[in-house]
Amino acid sequence: MNTDYKIAWVHLTSRIRQLLVATLSVTFGISMYIFMNSFMSGVNDTQTEITFTSMAHIRIYNDLPTGTPIPIMKEPMEKNTILMVDNARHILYTEGMKNTDPIVTAVSKISDVQAVTVQMNENVFLQNGVSKVSASLSGIDVPNENKVFNTSHYMVSGDLKELDKRTDAIVLGTGLASSLGLSNGDNVTLTTSDGVTKNYKIVGLFETGSKGTDQTKAMISIYAARQLYSKNKSYATDIQININDYNEARAVAVEMKGITSYKIEAWQEGNSQLDSANVLRNITAMAVSLTILIVAGFGIYNIMNMTVNEKIKEIAILKAMGYNGKDIVKIFLTQSVVIGFIGGIIGLILGFTISKIVSKIPFKIATLDTLPINFNPKDYILAFVFGIFITFWAGYLPAYKASKVDPVDIIRG
Amino acid sequence: MNALKATNVVKYFRTPEPFKVLKNVSFEVDKGEFVSIVGKSGSGKSTLLYLLSTMDTDYEGSININGTLVTGKKQNELAAFRNEHIGFVFQFHYLLPEFTLLDNVMLPALKLNSKSKEEIQNRSMELLDMLGLKGYEHKRASNLSGGQQQRVAIARALINDPAIIMGDEPTGNLDSQNTKIVFDIFKDLAREKGQTIITVTHDEEFAANSDRIIELRDGEIIGTQEN
Ligand SMILES: Nc1ncnc2c1ncn2[C@@H]1O[C@H](COP(=O)(O)OP(=O)(O)OP(=O)(O)O)[C@@H](O)[C@H]1O
Ligand SMILES: [Mg+2]
Numbered sequence: 001m002n003t004d005y006k007i008a009w010v011h012l013t014s015r016i017r018q019l020l021v022a023t024l025s026v027t028f029g030i031s032m033y034i035f036m037n038s039f040m041s042g043v044n045d046t047q048t049e050i051t052f053t054s055m056a057h058i059r060i061y062n063d064l065p066t067g068t069p070i071p072i073m074k075e076p077m078e079k080n081t082i083l084m085v086d087n088a089r090h091i092l093y094t095e096g097m098k099n100t101d102p103i104v105t106a107v108s109k110i111s112d113v114q115a116v117t118v119q120m121n122e123n124v125f126l127q128n129g130v131s132k133v134s135a136s137l138s139g140i141d142v143p144n145e146n147k148v149f150n151t152s153h154y155m156v157s158g159d160l161k162e163l164d165k166r167t168d169a170i171v172l173g174t175g176l177a178s179s180l181g182l183s184n185g186d187n188v189t190l191t192t193s194d195g196v197t198k199n200y201k202i203v204g205l206f207e208t209g210s211k212g213t214d215q216t217k218a219m220i221s222i223y224a225a226r227q228l229y230s231k232n233k234s235y236a237t238d239i240q241i242n243i244n245d246y247n248e249a250r251a252v253a254v255e256m257k258g259i260t261s262y263k264i265e266a267w268q269e270g271n272s273q274l275d276s277a278n279v280l281r282n283i284t285a286m287a288v289s290l291t292i293l294i295v296a297g298f299g300i301y302n303i304m305n306m307t308v309n310e311k312i313k314e315i316a317i318l319k320a321m322g323y324n325g326k327d328i329v330k331i332f333l334t335q336s337v338v339i340g341f342i343g344g345i346i347g348l349i350l351g352f353t354i355s356k357i358v359s360k361i362p363f364k365i366a367t368l369d370t371l372p373i374n375f376n377p378k379d380y381i382l383a384f385v386f387g388i389f390i391t392f393w394a395g396y397l398p399a400y401k402a403s404k405v406d407p408v409d410i411i412r413g
Numbered sequence: 414m415n416a417l418k419a420t421n422v423v424k425y426f427r428t429p430e431p432f433k434v435l436k437n438v439s440f441e442v443d444k445g446e447f448v449s450i451v452g453k454s455g456s457g458k459s460t461l462l463y464l465l466s467t468m469d470t471d472y473e474g475s476i477n478i479n480g481t482l483v484t485g486k487k488q489n490e491l492a493a494f495r496n497e498h499i500g501f502v503f504q505f506h507y508l509l510p511e512f513t514l515l516d517n518v519m520l521p522a523l524k525l526n527s528k529s530k531e532e533i534q535n536r537s538m539e540l541l542d543m544l545g546l547k548g549y550e551h552k553r554a555s556n557l558s559g560g561q562q563q564r565v566a567i568a569r570a571l572i573n574d575p576a577i578i579m580g581d582e583p584t585g586n587l588d589s590q591n592t593k594i595v596f597d598i599f600k601d602l603a604r605e606k607g608q609t610i611i612t613v614t615h616d617e618e619f620a621a622n623s624d625r626i627i628e629l630r631d632g633e634i635i636g637t638q639e640n
Binding site: 003006007010011014313314316317318319320321322323324325326327407408411412 | 569
C-alpha cells in the first residue's frame with residue numbers, strides 16, 4: 001500500500017466519530033437528492049399522464065388562417081384602378097378535414113410517431129327526461145384511440161370495445177352521467193347542433209381524473225359519428241398524434257409541415273402552463289437537493305479543515321522528512337473522497353429505500369393509489385456524481401491549504 | 414568535496430520588526446566530520462539549522478550540500494533532496510502520535526522507496542534496538558515519554574542513511590546515560606560510515622567531545638575550535 005494512503009487510512013480510522021458524522025452528512029445529502037428528484041419526476045409524470053388523457057402530443061385540424069386576409073382577386077394592373085375590399089376576413093369554407101387517410105398514412109411513416117388516431121369532435125346536447133346538458137361528443141377510432149389516450153384504462157364500468165359493435169352505443173364521463181342521472185346500461189337522447197336527434201345506449205362510463213373532461217365528454221364510434229353527421233368515409237375534425245418523447249413535440253410538428261396544409265399544433269402551444277409547471281418543479285427539486293448536497297459539502301469542508309489544523313504539526317514533520325505538497329494533498333484528499341464514496345453508496349441505498357417506502361404510502365386522489373415516485377437510474381447516477389464532485393472540492397480546499405504549510409513556521413513553534 | 418558549504422548566508426525576519434538574525438555566515442564542513450554549533454539562546458542557531466536543512470528557503474547567500482547547490486531549488490525538489498540526503502532531529506521531538514514507533518521510523522524510507530518493505534522494517538527494528546527501544550516497536554508514539562520519543566526521532570533521522578544528520582539539541586530531553594548513547598551513535602556514524610553530523614547543543618561535554626565547535630553570537634560566527 002502506498003504510504004500516503006496508509007497515512008490517510010490511519011487518520012480516518014483514528015477518528016471514527018468524525019468519520020461517521022461526515023459520512024452521514026453525505027449519505028443524507030445524496031439520499032435526499034434521490035428522493036426529491038424521484039418524487040418530483042413522479043409528480044410530473046402523473047401530471048403529464050392526466051394531461052395527455054384528453055390531449056395528444058400533436059394535433060392536426062382545420063383552422064382559420066391567421067394574419068391579415070389576402071383578397072382572392074389579384075391587385076389590378078392598371079394604375080387608375082384600385083382594389084377595395086370592405087370588411088376583409090377569413091372564411092372557413094370547409095369544416096373538418098374531408099380526406100384524412102393520406103395524412104394519417106404519411107404521418108405514421110415518421111419514425112418518432114408512436115400512434116395516430118382520428119376523431120370527430122362536435123358539440124351536442126344529451127337529454128334524459130327533463131335533464132338536458134351540453135356535452136362534447138367525440139367520435140373515436142377505438143383501437144387507435146386506445147393507443148394514443150389509453151382510454152380503456154379509465155373505464156370504470158362497461159367496455160369501450162362495445163362502441164365498435166353497435167352504432168347506437170355511447171360511453172359517458174362519470175360526471176356527465178351523474179348530472180344526467182344515468183348509469184351504465186341506460187338510454188340517452190342526443191341532439192346535434194343541426195337538430196338531428198338519436199337515441200343511444202350507455203355501454204360504459206369513464207373517469208380520467210380531469211373533472212372538465214369527465215363532466216362533459218361522451219364518446220361514440222367514429223363510424224357512427226360520420227353517419228350521424230352524414231360525412232364521407234375518411235372525414236375527421238382532428239388527427240391526434242403521439243410521439244415517443246412528448247418534449248420533442250415541437251420539432252416533430254415542424255417535421256410534419258410538408259404533409260398537409262392543415263394546422264399542425266404541438267401540445268405546448270396553448271398549454272405553456274403545463275410545460276412551465278413541469279420545468280419549475282424540476283428546478284425546485286434540483287435547487288433544494290443541490291442545496292442539501294452543498295450543505296453536506298460544507299460539513300465535510302469543516303471537518304477536513306479541523307483535521308488539517310489538528311494535524312498541522314504532523315504535516316510539518318512529514319514535509320521536513322521529504323513528503324512534498326502532492327503527497328500532502330493526496331493524504332487529505334483521499335480521506336474526503338473515501339468519506340464521499342462510502343457516504344455516497346449508503347446514500348444511494350438509503351435514497352432507494354426511502355423512495356420505495358414513500359411509493360407505498362396510500363394517496364387516493366384522481367387516478368393515483370399511492371404517492372407517485374419514479375425510479376430513474378439517471379437520478380441515482382447524478383446524485384452520486386454530484387456527491388463525489390462536492391466532497392472532492394470540500395476536501396480539496398483544506399488539502400491544498402495543508403500542502404502549503406511551511407514546516408519551519410510550525411516546527412519553530 | 415565538502416559535505417556542506419555555507420557562503421555569506423544572511424537571514425532577516427521581517428516581523429514583528431525587520432531584524433537581521435544571521436549576518437554573513439560562512440563555513441564549511443567536511444565529509445564525516447562531527448560538528449557542534451553552540452551559542453547563547455537567541456543567537457540564531459536554530460534559524461541557521463533550518464536554512465542548512467533546506468526547509469527555510471528565505472535567505473541571501475548560498476548553501477551547497479554534497480556538491481549540490483540547494484539555494485534556489487523548488488520546494489518539491491528540496492523535499493526529495495531532504496528525504497534522501499538529510500536526517501533531522503528537532504529541538505522538540507515530533508512524531509506522528511497515531512502511528513507505532515516502527516511506522517514512525519519507517520515513514521521516510523517508505524517515501525524514498527529504494528528498499529523493500531522487509532528491508533526497511535528490519536533496519537528500523539535494528540535502529541530502535543540500538544537506541545534502547547526494543548520491545549516498544551508496536552506501541553503508539555503518543556504513549557511514550559519525552560526521552561523515548563526523542564530517541565525514536567533519532568532512529569527516524571537515520572533510517573535513509575543520510576549523508577548529513579542535523580540535530581537541534583537532539584539530547585536536550587535525554588538523561589546523561591541516553592545522551593551518551595546518542596553521542597556514541599553519532600560518533601560511530603561519522604567514523605565508520607562517513608556520515609556528517611551537525612548538531613546544535615547546549616551540552617558542553619557533548620560539544621567538547623565532537624570534532625569541531627562553531628560558536629554563534631548575535632547571528633555571527635565568533636569562533637571555531639577544533640578538538
Ligand atoms: N519566526 C520568527 N520571527 C521573528 N523572529 C524570530 C522568529 N524565530 C526566531 N526569531 C528570533 O530570531 C532569533 C534567533 O532565534 P533562534 O531560534 O535561531 O535562536 P536559538 O539560537 O536557536 O535559541 P535557543 O537556544 O533558545 O533555541 C531570536 O532573537 C528569536 O527571537
Ligand atoms: Mg533553538
